[in-house]
Amino acid sequence: MEQVDCIIAGAGVIGLAIARALAARGLETLILEAADAIGTETSSRNSEVIHAGLYYPQGSLKARLCVAGRDMLYRYCAERSIPHRRSGKLIVATEAAQEPVLATIRASAAACGVEDLRVLSAKEAQALEPALHCTAALLSPSTGIVDSHGLMLALLGDAEESGAMLSLNTRIVSGRTEAGRIVLRTTDTASGEEFEIAASRLVNASGLGAVALAGSLEGFDRRFLPTLRYAKGNYFSVAGRAPFSHLVYPVPEPGGLGVHLTLDLAGTARFGPDVEWKDTIDYRVDPARGERFYAEIRKYWPDLADGSLQAAYSGIRPKLSGPGEANSDFVIQDAATHGVDGLVNLFGIESPGLTSSLAIADHVARLLAP
DSSP states (O other), X not given: OEEEEEEEEOOSHHHHHHHHHHHHTTOOEEEEOSSSSSSOSGGGSSOOEEOOSOSSOTTSHHHHHHHHHHHHHXXXXXXXXXXXXXXXXXXXXXXXXXXXXXXXXXXXXXHTTOOOOEEEEHHHHHHHOTTXXXXXXXXXXXXXXXXXXXXXHHHXXXXXXXXXXXXXXXXXXXXXXXXXXXXXXXXXXXTOOEEEEEEEEEEEOOGGGHHHHHHTEETOOGGGOOOOEEEEEEEEEESSOOSOSSEEEESOBTTBSOSEEEEOTTOOEEEEOOOEEESSOOOOOOGGGHHHHHHHHTTTOTTOOTTOEEEEEEEEEEESSOTTSOOOXXXXXXXXXXXXXXXXXXXXXOTTHHHHHHHHHHHHHHHHOO
């Protein structure tokens, strides 16, 4: 049976960042990915935003890892020439009743170490974005956008330079602990061939499949398995070029941050995500959902023309909280919690996971290779 120091389950941005961190510490690292390419699910089906760290409770993992990860990510992108832009973001109140929410966001962000937010009047916001309608806004200059695929390729390249290996089309079927190591039974999704591989450390970074993977490990205490909820977010794009240079977010809504306007590095506007609770993974976008988008977008961009939205793509957030429940924190479990030596589970790594990826990687590396 083959054995390595560490197996990473999942080749999304989180798994690749962790593989890079562990391989750089001298651990023989193998990345197992069920798909035929890296980052095909949550990591590539999002807004590609580098978040400043505005919305998370003080002291939470999301707050700490987002703020740290944001700065690490900007440095890393600059060092590796990964396409990105510090575009800035406007969080807008579109009616006076929403303005107190902006003050709450600013105070919460400051408590988490984000102190560069500026309060703008409607006139000041419209000086930056003449097409914008609002009664007041917050300007977040440290929000940006990144080429997520370019980021993942750079992380994989760094990991492989340090000796890490990637095995695509490799699905983990089950696992067990044996003689101080974790043994995984895997199948090649192309050929159907099965084989076993062992490691002294296993990082479960399989995103939407993380809870199922942990549950398949023989002897893992089911008390430590959270309930995973699928929060589908649909995105629509606009025909032609939108007259905005900043990202534009309405005040947050339950389950998400509202139908916001983001820009890709080519300047194309995308709107979303909305929140559609699902029981299964289904990435199809219903064009009819765009009708709701018009009303939401026109609250801050009243000149959006009829018929200009087109279905773009969707993503599914691996949430640990359901409809009407408070947003849950990241869950990063190690043996101190569940009792299985060498196992780290990452549950509920939704937004701001992309922004936090390098900080999450350092956190996990300290747990496994102090």
